[in-house]
Amino acid sequence: MNGSKSRDTETVGGVRRSDVTRNAILEAARERFAADGYERATIRAIAKDARIDPSMVMRYYGNKEGLFAAAVSFDLRLPDLGTVARADIGRALVTHFLALWEENEEFTAMLRVGATNQAGAERMRDTFREQLLPAARQACPDPEQAPARAGLAASQLLGLALTRYVLRLPPTVALAREEIVAWLGPTLQRYLTAPSP
Amino acid sequence: MNGSKSRDTETVGGVRRSDVTRNAILEAARERFAADGYERATIRAIAKDARIDPSMVMRYYGNKEGLFAAAVSFDLRLPDLGTVARADIGRALVTHFLALWEENEEFTAMLRVGATNQAGAERMRDTFREQLLPAARQACPDPEQAPARAGLAASQLLGLALTRYVLRLPPTVALAREEIVAWLGPTLQRYLTAPSP
DNA sequence: AGCGTAGGCCAACACGTGTTGACAGTCCAG
DNA sequence: CTGGACTGTCAACACGTGTTGGCCTACGCT
Numbered sequence: 001m002n003g004s005k006s007r008d009t010e011t012v013g014g015v016r017r018s019d020v021t022r023n024a025i026l027e028a029a030r031e032r033f034a035a036d037g038y039e040r041a042t043i044r045a046i047a048k049d050a051r052i053d054p055s056m057v058m059r060y061y062g063n064k065e066g067l068f069a070a071a072v073s074f075d076l077r078l079p080d081l082g083t084v085a086r087a088d089i090g091r092a093l094v095t096h097f098l099a100l101w102e103e104n105e106e107f108t109a110m111l112r113v114g115a116t117n118q119a120g121a122e123r124m125r126d127t128f129r130e131q132l133l134p135a136a137r138q139a140c141p142d143p144e145q146a147p148a149r150a151g152l153a154a155s156q157l158l159g160l161a162l163t164r165y166v167l168r169l170p171p172t173v174a175l176a177r178e179e180i181v182a183w184l185g186p187t188l189q190r191y192l193t194a195p196s197p
Numbered sequence: 198m199n200g201s202k203s204r205d206t207e208t209v210g211g212v213r214r215s216d217v218t219r220n221a222i223l224e225a226a227r228e229r230f231a232a233d234g235y236e237r238a239t240i241r242a243i244a245k246d247a248r249i250d251p252s253m254v255m256r257y258y259g260n261k262e263g264l265f266a267a268a269v270s271f272d273l274r275l276p277d278l279g280t281v282a283r284a285d286i287g288r289a290l291v292t293h294f295l296a297l298w299e300e301n302e303e304f305t306a307m308l309r310v311g312a313t314n315q316a317g318a319e320r321m322r323d324t325f326r327e328q329l330l331p332a333a334r335q336a337c338p339d340p341e342q343a344p345a346r347a348g349l350a351a352s353q354l355l356g357l358a359l360t361r362y363v364l365r366l367p368p369t370v371a372l373a374r375e376e377i378v379a380w381l382g383p384t385l386q387r388y389l390t391a392p393s394p
Numbered sequence: 395a396g397c398g399t400a401g402g403c404c405a406a407c408a409c410g411t412g413t414t415g416a417c418a419g420t421c422c423a424g
Numbered sequence: 425c426t427g428g429a430c431t432g433t434c435a436a437c438a439c440g441t442g443t444t445g446g447c448c449t450a451c452g453c454t
Contacts, residue, residue, distance in 0.1 A: 016400090017400075017401075017451075017452095018400075018401060018402090021401080021402085036313075037236075037312065037313040039234075039236040039313065040236060040313060042440080042441070042442085043441080043442065043443085044440085044441080044442090052402075052403090053402065053403050053404075054442085054443085055402085055403075055404085055443080055444075055445090056401080056402065056403085058442080058443060058444080059401090059402090063442075063443075064442065064443095111312065112312050112313055114363070114364050115234065115308065115309050115312035115313065115359070115363055115364075116233075116234040116236070116237060116309055116312065116313050121363070121364050121365065124364050124366075125364065125365070125366055125367065128366050129367075133368075147367070147368035147371075148368050148371070148372060148376070150368060151366055151367075151368030151369035151371075151372065152369075152372075152380055152381075154356075154360050154366055154369065155353065155356040155357045155359070155360045155361070155369060155381075156352065156353050156356050156384070157356070158356050158359055158360055158364075159351075159352040159353050159354070159355050159356015159357065159360075160352045160356065162312070162352070162355055162356060162359055163348065163351050163352045163355055163356075164352070166311070166312055166318070167311050167312075167318050167321050167322065167355075168318065168322070169321075169322055169325050169348055169351055170322070170326075170344070170348075171330075171344035171345050171347060171348030172348035172349075172351065172352060174344075174345070174348075175345060175348065175349075179345070182394040183349055183388065183394060184349075184352075186387075187353070187384050187387075190383075190384075191380065197379040197380060197383070213430090214420095214421075214430075214431075215430075215431060215432090218431080218432085239410080239411070239412085240411080240412065240413090241410085241411080241412090249432075249433090250432065250433055250434080251412085251413085252413080252414075252415090252432085252433080252434090253431080253432065253433090255412080255413060255414080256431090256432090260412075260413075261412065261413095395454100396453105396454090397452100397453090397454090398451105398452095398453090398454105399450100399452095399453105400449105400450090400451080400452100401448105401449085401450085401451090402447105402448085402449080402450100403446105403447085403448080403449100404445105404446090404447080404448100405444105405445095405446090405447105406443105406444085406445090406446105407442105407443085407444075407445100408441100408442095408443090408444105409441080409442090409443105410439105410440090410441075410442105411438100411439080411440075411441085412437105412438095412439090412440105413436105413437080413438090413439105414435105414436085414437075414438100415434105415435095415436090415437100416433105416434090416435090416436100417432105417433085417434080417435100418431105418432085418433075418434100419430105419431085419432080419433095420429100420430080420431075420432095421428105421429085421430075421431090422427105422428095422429085422430095423426105423427090423428090423429100424425100424426085424427085424428105
């Protein structure tokens with residue numbers, strides 16, 4: 001509906017006076033989406049956290065979906081698996097994802113939303129296809145098998161995130177990061193590089 | 198509020214005339230919860246599917262939480278791992294869970310609800326503790342390590358359910374059941390029975 | 395100084411939710 | 425046949441939601 005995207009409301013150097021508000025909204029939105037999921041994260045609650053009026057959210061991000069799209073990034077920042085020693089790929093991936101999930105809760109939000117919201121699931125499929133799958137193509141020998149192997153890897157990685165950060169199964173939460181790497185690393189290594197069983 | 202639980206409304210042999218309605222409600226609830234998750238599954242929609250009035254749901258199940266509790270079973274029907282050959286435990290578990298998820302969608306509902314709803318997550322923790330953990334105790338050598346190993350197994354099993362039945366990542370959906378058993382069986386076998394890395 | 399405009403708040407709308415209570419048909423025991 | 429319960433429907437309540445438009449303030453340029 002409101003197509004004006006760039007070029008509205010700048011003063012000097014593209015820095016708008018309202019940027020602090022915009023960022024406050026985004027930050028609050030990230031936390032709420034991560035904690036509550038898409039449906040339970042209300043615009044009113046987000047606005048309250050950001051100490052502004054709910055209508056500001058609408059003004060800056062159009063609607064709730066727009067806010068979610070703006071707040072939650074889907075950049076996995078995957079390392080270039082070409083530079084990683086072939087035998088360390090599994091451990092490297094687990095380490096990377098652990099860091100990703102623990103440094104901020106955006107990706108937990110992705111999970112919660114993907115589990116309930118149709119559009120959220122679609123977006124996770126895109127992320128998988130555009131980021132994890134190319135990485136798998138670099139790691140695994142037969143490119144034709146890459147999708148299946150990436151799917152297997154995703155099942156273990158997302159399962160870890162689900163049980164540890166969303167469901168919070170006590171034994172999974174209690175595991176030290178090194179333990180997780182030691183256990184899951186070989187699994188991913190096998191899914192990505194071992195010959196088909 | 199209405200404490201009358203048993204002994205109301207029976208005719209002969211404990212068979213109530215309204216049982217067909219009750220079952221219709223439960224069946225519709227299961228489908229809706231599985232498809233939409235707890236928040237998006239509305240009582241009105243469930244009632245419509247069951248072709249009755251929304252108020253009947255309240256009468257028979259008290260409130261939405263009561264309906265969810267009644268509709269979704271949390272019995273994993275795990276086989277006795279004592280009777281399974283030690284080397285086949287991993288494959289047996291994967292096979293069992295695949296059958297569980299594909300025969301009805303209750304357990305997908307559990308996942309969706311656990312991901313968004315606090316009470317749902319709590320209930321999944323209970324299920325884990327009361328059913329998967331005892332099974333793991335039978336399977337793994339050192340009983341002290343059983344919780345961690347059960348947690349690892351849960352991460353892979355729930356991750357499979359998440360990617361295949363909830364997010365529907367195409368490569369994971371495309372895998373044949375035998376392929377999944379062949380890939381994930383060894384993983385679970387290792388998590389449950391192999392020595393600590 | 396004056397003015398346009400961006401930033402912000404307030405009140406309200408329309409809608410969907412879970413939930414409740416009053417009312418009508420229906421079956422069965424006495 | 426009659427009374428009382430069970431089964432079911434209808435309409436409404438109270439509330440929270442996303443969303444909208446009008447209004448006031450205050451900044452920044454000329």
